[in-house]
Amino acid sequence: MPAYFAYLVRRFGQFVLVVFIGVNIAFFVTHATPIDPVEQTISATTSFGSTSPEAVALMRQSLRDLYGLQGGLAHQYFAFWLRVAHADFGPSLSAFPTPVSVLIGRALPWTAGLLITATLFSWAAGNLLGGLAGYYRDSRLLRATGFLVMGLHPIPYYILAFVLLIVFGYVWPVLPISGGAQMNLPQRLDLAYIGSVLVHSILPLLSLVLVGIGGWFMGMRSLVSNIVTEDYVAFAELGGVSPRRILLSYVMRNALMPQVTGLAMSLGGIFNGAIITEQVFGYPGLGSLLIDAVHAGDYSLVLGITTVSIIAVASAVLLIDLLYPLVDPRTRIG
Amino acid sequence: MRLWRMFAISAVLCLLGVGTYAQEEINSLPRNETLIAENPEGTIKNAGWFNIWAINAGGQSTGLQQLAMDTFWYIDPEKGIDGVWENSLAADKPIYNADFTEMTVKLRRGIYWSDGVEYTADDVVYTVQTHLDNKGLRWSAPIQVNVASISAPDPTTVVFKLKKPNSRFHALFTVRWNAMWIMPKHIFEKVGDPGKFAFDPPVTLGAYKLHSYDTNGKWFIWERRDDWQRTSLGKFGEPGPHYVAYIDPGPPDKRVILQFNHQLDIIHDTSPEGMFTLAKQAGKTSHGWFKGFPYAHPDPTLPAVIFNDQNPLFQNRDVRWALALLIDIKAVSMASYRGAATISAIGVPPTGTYPEYYDKPMEAWLKDFELDTGKRTIKPYDPTEGAQIANMLRPSMGDQIPTDPDRIAASFGRGWWKTDPQAAAELLQHAGFTKQGDRWMTPDGKPFTIHVTVEGDGRPVMTRAGSMIAQEWRQFGIDASTVVAQGTMADRRGAGDFEAMIAWSVETWGGHPDLSYFLDSWHSAFVAKQGETQTPRNWQRWSNPDLDKIIEQIRGISFDDPEGVQLGLDYLKLVVREMPTIPLMSYNVFTVMDETYWTGYPDAVSAPYTDPVPNWGNSRYMMVKLKPRQ
Numbered sequence: 001m002p003a004y005f006a007y008l009v010r011r012f013g014q015f016v017l018v019v020f021i022g023v024n025i026a027f028f029v030t031h032a033t034p035i036d037p038v039e040q041t042i043s044a045t046t047s048f049g050s051t052s053p054e055a056v057a058l059m060r061q062s063l064r065d066l067y068g069l070q071g072g073l074a075h076q077y078f079a080f081w082l083r084v085a086h087a088d089f090g091p092s093l094s095a096f097p098t099p100v101s102v103l104i105g106r107a108l109p110w111t112a113g114l115l116i117t118a119t120l121f122s123w124a125a126g127n128l129l130g131g132l133a134g135y136y137r138d139s140r141l142l143r144a145t146g147f148l149v150m151g152l153h154p155i156p157y158y159i160l161a162f163v164l165l166i167v168f169g170y171v172w173p174v175l176p177i178s179g180g181a182q183m184n185l186p187q188r189l190d191l192a193y194i195g196s197v198l199v200h201s202i203l204p205l206l207s208l209v210l211v212g213i214g215g216w217f218m219g220m221r222s223l224v225s226n227i228v229t230e231d232y233v234a235f236a237e238l239g240g241v242s243p244r245r246i247l248l249s250y251v252m253r254n255a256l257m258p259q260v261t262g263l264a265m266s267l268g269g270i271f272n273g274a275i276i277t278e279q280v281f282g283y284p285g286l287g288s289l290l291i292d293a294v295h296a297g298d299y300s301l302v303l304g305i306t307t308v309s310i311i312a313v314a315s316a317v318l319l320i321d322l323l324y325p326l327v328d329p330r331t332r333i334g
Numbered sequence: 335m336r337l338w339r340m341f342a343i344s345a346v347l348c349l350l351g352v353g354t355y356a357q358e359e360i361n362s363l364p365r366n367e368t369l370i371a372e373n374p375e376g377t378i379k380n381a382g383w384f385n386i387w388a389i390n391a392g393g394q395s396t397g398l399q400q401l402a403m404d405t406f407w408y409i410d411p412e413k414g415i416d417g418v419w420e421n422s423l424a425a426d427k428p429i430y431n432a433d434f435t436e437m438t439v440k441l442r443r444g445i446y447w448s449d450g451v452e453y454t455a456d457d458v459v460y461t462v463q464t465h466l467d468n469k470g471l472r473w474s475a476p477i478q479v480n481v482a483s484i485s486a487p488d489p490t491t492v493v494f495k496l497k498k499p500n501s502r503f504h505a506l507f508t509v510r511w512n513a514m515w516i517m518p519k520h521i522f523e524k525v526g527d528p529g530k531f532a533f534d535p536p537v538t539l540g541a542y543k544l545h546s547y548d549t550n551g552k553w554f555i556w557e558r559r560d561d562w563q564r565t566s567l568g569k570f571g572e573p574g575p576h577y578v579a580y581i582d583p584g585p586p587d588k589r590v591i592l593q594f595n596h597q598l599d600i601i602h603d604t605s606p607e608g609m610f611t612l613a614k615q616a617g618k619t620s621h622g623w624f625k626g627f628p629y630a631h632p633d634p635t636l637p638a639v640i641f642n643d644q645n646p647l648f649q650n651r652d653v654r655w656a657l658a659l660l661i662d663i664k665a666v667s668m669a670s671y672r673g674a675a676t677i678s679a680i681g682v683p684p685t686g687t688y689p690e691y692y693d694k695p696m697e698a699w700l701k702d703f704e705l706d707t708g709k710r711t712i713k714p715y716d717p718t719e720g721a722q723i724a725n726m727l728r729p730s731m732g733d734q735i736p737t738d739p740d741r742i743a744a745s746f747g748r749g750w751w752k753t754d755p756q757a758a759a760e761l762l763q764h765a766g767f768t769k770q771g772d773r774w775m776t777p778d779g780k781p782f783t784i785h786v787t788v789e790g791d792g793r794p795v796m797t798r799a800g801s802m803i804a805q806e807w808r809q810f811g812i813d814a815s816t817v818v819a820q821g822t823m824a825d826r827r828g829a830g831d832f833e834a835m836i837a838w839s840v841e842t843w844g845g846h847p848d849l850s851y852f853l854d855s856w857h858s859a860f861v862a863k864q865g866e867t868q869t870p871r872n873w874q875r876w877s878n879p880d881l882d883k884i885i886e887q888i889r890g891i892s893f894d895d896p897e898g899v900q901l902g903l904d905y906l907k908l909v910v911r912e913m914p915t916i917p918l919m920s921y922n923v924f925t926v927m928d929e930t931y932w933t934g935y936p937d938a939v940s941a942p943y944t945d946p947v948p949n950w951g952n953s954r955y956m957m958v959k960l961k962p963r964q
Contacts, residue, residue, distance in 0.1 A: 034822045034825055034826075035821050035822055035825055036825050039824050039825050039828050039867070040824055040825075041389060041390045042824075042828075042870075043824035043828075043870075044390060045389060045390065045472060046870045051475070051476055051870065052476060052479060052480075052854065052855065053855050053860035053869035053870070054479045055475040055476035055478075055479045055480075056475065056869040056870060057869060058474075058475040058478060058479055059474070059475035060867070062469040062470055062474060062475060063389070063470070065469065065470075066389075066469070066470040066529075092379070092380075094379065094390060095379040095380035095383070095390075095391060095392070096388070096389070096390060096391055097388075097391070097529065097530055098379075098380045098383065098391070103379055103380070106549065106550065107550075110550070162587070165587070165588065165591070166587075166591070169588070169591045169595070170591045170594060170595075173591075173595050176359065177584075177588060177591065177592070178552075178581075178582075178583055178584055178588060178592065179548070179550075179552045179553070179581075180550060180552070182359065182360070182361045183359055183360045183361060183548070183552075183553045183555070183579060183581070184360050184361045184362060184363055184545075184546050184553075184555055184579075185361040187549060192361075196361075279584070279585065280584065280585065280588075281584070282377070282552060282582055282583065282584040282588070284377070284550035284551075284552065288377055289379065292376075292377070292379060294821065295821045297821070297825075
C-alpha cells in the first residue's frame, strides 16, 4: 500500500504538471492570435451603420477599458491564473458581460449528452462485434459486419454527416436535421421534451457512431485474435469449457484492458465537442461555441473551453492510471 | 436471421413514426400563421440577452431589430412602401438650424410600448443621456463625439445641441440596416448599470413582442402585438404573420433542404449553386428578388479590388488602371456568382435608386472617357459588358435570361472596362515597370508581386472572384496569388496588412442618393499613418485633395439638397480617373422566399417595396405585405 500511495502522489504531481503546461500553452497560443477582439467588435458594430471615424476611435478606447485589455501580457497572465484559482474565466468578450462559465455551463450538457452516448455506444458495439469477429472467425455474418464497419471507419465523420443529412433530410425526410429539440417546446424534463431531444440527436449520433465503431472493432478483433492463440485459451478449450464462457471470461475480459484506457481518453476528449457534427446538424454544444469564440478573437472563452478540456483529459488519464494497478495486478507501480 | 429481419423492420417503422413527428418542426404554433426566416447571425451564444444597447452582448437580427425596435426614421434601400423615406417615431423630417449645430425632432404621438406605457420625448432624452453618461454602450461613442446636450421642450419635441456642425447627424437615427434604437426609460431607469441588464423579456416599440426563444440561441419566436395599431407600423395595416420565427438553419446546403421541405420560408443567403437548385427543383414555390436569373438581391454594397494605396506599388494610378484593364469582368462574374452578378464600373453599387441617380447619368461620360496610356489615349469603357454576360448565359439558361436592355442592365449591370493587355503594358511601362521574359518587374528591378487577400470559406463568392483576378494578373506576367485571411480579415484590413484585397469600402443608403454614408469617412483627415489602425471605411487609405473638397462641400449642404447628386457625380468621375479601388459588382444576396405559406414577398419587378434580406431593420415592411396563402 505505501508503494501505491507513493505512486498516487507521483502520478498526481504529473497530472498537475500536465495541466499547468497545457493551460500555459493554451494561454500563450490564444494571446498570440492575430485576431483582436476589439477590432472584431468594432467591425461587427460598424459594418452596417454610419459611424464616423472619430466615434470609432473613441469606441476602440472604450472597448479596451471595458474588456480589461489595457495591461501587458504579464499582467493578463497573472490575472488569468488568479481567476482560474477561483474557478472563474472572466467575462466572454464576444458576449460581454456574460461570464465564460455560464456559456460553457449552457453548452456542456448537450455536448456531454451527445458525445458520451456516442462514445459509449461505439465502444460497446465495436468491442462486442470485434470480440465476436475475432473469436468466431468463420462466421459469414460477422465477416460481413466487419466489412461494413471497416468500410465506414475511414470515412471522415463530416462526410457521413452530410450523407445522412441528405438521405434523411431530403431524399427521405423523416428525421429532423437541425437543432437540439423542437422549436417552441418548453425546456423541461417531461416526455415530450426528452422525446424531442432524442429524435433530434439521432442523426448527429449516427454520424459519430457509424464511424466510431470501426476503430474499436478493429482493435478488439486483433486483441482477441492474439489472445485466442494463448496457451490458457487452448487449455480451456481442451478442458471442455464452453465457448461462450471462454469468449467472455477468458478472452474478452483480458482484451478489454487497453480498450478501457482508450475509452477513458475518448471520454476526456468530449470536452472539445464534436465541432463539425455540431455545425452540420446545428446541434448546440461546446464545439460550435469554441469555433465562434475563435472567430471572434474571444480568448477568454477559448481559454475557458480549452482549460476545461485539458483538465478533463488529464483527469481521465489520471483516473485510469490510478485504477489500473487495482484492476490489473501485473501493472508495475514501482 | 429472423432477429436481424425483425430489427430492420422495427428500425424502418420507428423512422416512419419519427418522420410523422419530424415534420412538425414548431410545437403548438399554426404553421400557416407562422413565418420562418433565417437569422444569418447563426447561433446566439447569449440568447437571453435582448439589451441591444449593450455592445456585442447578444443577437441583433434575431427579430429584435426587425420587429421589436424602432427609431425616428427609415430609408429603404429599394422603392419603399410609401417612398424611400419614412417618418417612424418622428412626425417629420429632421429640422436643422442654419449652421447644422442643432437638430430638432418632432415626435409622433399615439405610439405605445408593448407593456402599455406611452412613448414620449422622455424616452428619447433618456436614451441619449444614458449614452452620454456611459462609455461602453453600442452608440456611446457617436453620441459623445457629436452631442453637447439634449432637451425636450415639450412631450413631442426633442432638441439636440451638437458639439460641432453636422448636417448628417440624423443618420445615426435613420435605419438602413440598423440605427440607434430608442430605449424604454421606464424599464432601464430602474436597473442600475444599463450595460449589465439583459432586458429579458424585451419591452418593444415594434409591432411584435417576444413569444419564446431557445436558450441555446437556435431560434427566436415573436408574436404580433394585439395593439399593433399603436406602433409606427400600424399605419400600413395589420402585419400578416401572427408569429415570426428567426432560426439558425445551419450551412447553405441545409437551408436549401429546409426550404425544399417548406420548413424555412425565407433563406437569407445561399450559394449560387443552392439558388440554382431551388429555382430548378422548387421554382413553383421558391423565388428570389428576381423571379428569373440572376435571382439575387443586389445589396447597396460595392465589392471591389481594394489596393493598399500607401503601398508604393499602388501609389501610381497608371498601375491601378493597368491592373483594372487586365481583368475580364465576365470571367470574374462567372467564377464568383456563376454569372449572377450585377457588375459596376463606377464607385457606387448599381442598386436601389442609384441606377437612376448615378449609373444612367454617368453612361455618356463613361463612353467618352479617355485614358492616357503614355503612348496613346484609349476609350476603355465597354457599355456592352453586362449584355455580353447575358448572352453568355442564354444558351444554358434559355428564357430565364432577359432580352429587354433595361432588364439586362438591372440584372447584370451595364458596362465595364474592356480587357486590354496592350494598354495595361503601356501603362505599366509608363509607370517605370519593365518586362523581362514573361515576367513584369517593378521600377526598382524586383519581380512585380501582388498578394490578393480574400476571406476564404466565410465569403466563398468573393474568394472565387479574388482567385480569378489573381489568375488573370498571373497570366499577364505578374506574380499574383491569393492569401486566405479567414477570421483575420477585419484585423488585416484595419491594420493595412494587405497589398490588395477583395472587400468593400463603399456602402450606400440604396434608396437615397446622399453618399456621405460612406464617403465622409474617406476624407484625408481620417487616413491613418502606415502602421496605425485605419478606421472604417477608407480601407484603401487613399487621400486626394479633390475628394476632400467634394466631401467638405457635401458636409455644407443639407441631406436632400439636389446639389448632393451633382457632387456625387463629381466623386464618381474622380474615382474613375484615379481608380483608387477597382469596383467589381454589387454584393448580390441569394435571398430565397418560399410561397407555400405566404404571398406578398418583395421582388424586383412587381413589388420592389423593400429589401427582402431578412436581417435588415427595413424587412419589417414585409410583415404588412405578407398574406397567408392557406
